[in-house]
């Protein structure tokens with residue numbers, strides 16, 4: 109799990125190929141729309157559709173100075189278009205309201221898509237400045253649209269009589285999605301409640317910023333200072349010199365500083381031999397942001413109170429109810445059940461592994477009990493004992509071109525009949541970027557695929573997918589989608605050899621790409637906004653094929669000799685994939701449960717101030733049966749940024765929810781004959797091509813015909829009793 113979670117965590121939204129359709133969170137300011145600046149396509153490429161194939165972006169003609177004028181003109185243009193709908197004297201119709209809304213803001217969408225993608229993949233300081241400058245203005249722009257009472261009156265009138273409009277199912281879904289977005293943005297509230305909501309949103313916006321800034325500050329300040337290099341025994345020379353550098357940067361010459369990362373567990377704990385120092389590092393990590401000048405506990409108490417108040421404005425019992433209404437899960441009960449069903453297997457494996465680790469600890473420190481700061485240290489020892497291999501033995505068998513052509517593309521061809529042809533005539537923003545035409549089984553062009561695989565200093569970390577041109581039936585546009593990874597670039601003339609984790613990431617991101625390429629939605633709103641607990645389903649599903657023997661036989665060949673990987677090594681790789689999965693699943697589930705516990709509290713039970721906040725975690729986990737001290741939650745409340753400043757409040761469970769769907773779909777394929785075109789066609793028709801043209805829970809039901817089972821995920825992660833590695837139903 110951790111692999112795919114880590115891959116996607118930094119950039120889930122982008123990774124999810126979703127353009128955010130975010131309801132307004134801040135107050136709307138009524139302004140007179142400025143005149144559209146008089147720039148033309150001759151000077152600013154954003155002012156016209158790209159003349160390149162499929163409107164592929166003209167990367168060679170883009171300049172940083174083009175963005176702001178295009179953003180400004182794009183917002184002004186969209187506001188004019190939207191206000192014209194609201195003021196239209198003709199009675200509201202589907203065409204003159206929803207279709208015109210969908211057609212509005214094309215210039216804005218064009219610049220926004222290219223800007224956000226390039227800013228992440230190939231950014232520069234000027235772009236970062238533009239980002240900060242435009243963020244509040246874009247947010248106010250959305251508010252002006254979603255809180256416009258005249259516009260909502262038309263939307264709502266049509267929504268109320270939608271059954272009499274003779275709409276096709278997708279158009280009906282469009283009407284329903286717009287209604288939901290307007291309503292969730294507050295369009296239906298009374299004037300007084302709208303004012304309350306604006307105030308709540310404003311305060312929440314500053315509090316979540318405060319939480320983020322506090323977390324940065326206390327994480328930095330909680331770094332552990334070490335006086336004597338001898339205490340760092342176990343770290344590599346590079347790690348030690350990094351610690352010396354970190355000390356220098358803090359004017360602590362001659363000392364060593366172990367900096368913290370955002371999770372509870374810290375990377376040096378795996379290597380540090382000094383148990384007392386491990387304990388210091390761990391305790392510094394978990395006590396972060398509780399008390400002191402960057403205290404988050406009081407911030408959390410206030411955020412929770414405001415979220416509860418906001419949920420109440422919408423008539424919901426708590427924040428989780430309000431959030432989950434718009435997710436695939438639907439209700440807190442469904443989420444609780446899924447998490448509660450998964451936890452026992454994960455905990456059982458963690459407890460079993462704990463006994464092995466305890467035995468190893470006993471050899472070093474007689475009579476001592478296994479503590480959380482011992483876990484990764486002894487787990488690494490055990491891993492080396494059990495699966496004695498390292499990356500250098502594996503990588504010669506996974507050369508990037510073979511993995512892409514004979515693995516990722518070949519699999520897509522077997523399943524869906526599509527093919528790929530690399531082209532070199534289109535401009536790229538960086539010489540390493542590669543471009544392929546993608547053809548459907550009948551030979552027609554499906555889209556363009558961009559592969560940007562190497563790590564660069566100006567590229568955001570992690571891996572993600574995005575669409576430069578989203579598919580849209582309304583505009584007859586075919587998709588231009590891109591995958592981004594951070595694979596270290598080899599020296600000139602050397603081959604790019606991958607770890608098995610990087611191979612899996614290639615398949616994962618390509619699963620998102622297929623979701624974008626196969627999309628058949630007519631309306632942009634339905635192709636662009638996916639629930640958080642659905643977006644990672646196609647990508648995690650595509651990882652299935654990294655364990656398919658036919659695929660492995662194709663790709664796992666020595667880059668010099670072409671000889672297949674030795675079976676013994678392949679078996680070790682497969683078994684090692686699930687090593688420590690009890691720990692990884694348990695720490696994730698514990699954090700997901702904490703998120704739910706906080707956001708399912710009724711307003712009356714939310715702590716009045718920070719004093720009750722820190723103690724809540726253990727109590728809640730005990731109640732949920734997930735309290736196991738050697739495996740603490742991946743994040744404790746005081747530094748749980750995903751849910752208090754990262755947009756995942758009451759939705760952190762989404763990663764594993766989509767993985768349950770993904771693993772069960774993998775087994776569905778094997779129950780129906782495995783990697784075949786027939787199965788691929790069904791999955792494409794019922795899931796991959798559908799975007800949000802129906803609600804995902806309906807799409808799932810129509811594909812699968814019942815609720816998903818958790819057993820396939822347990823099996824995939826090696827959490828079942830029998831540990832049937834590699835065996836399929």
Ligand SMILES: [Zn+2]
Pocket residue numbers: 116123124616617620644647
């Ligand atoms: Zn992903």
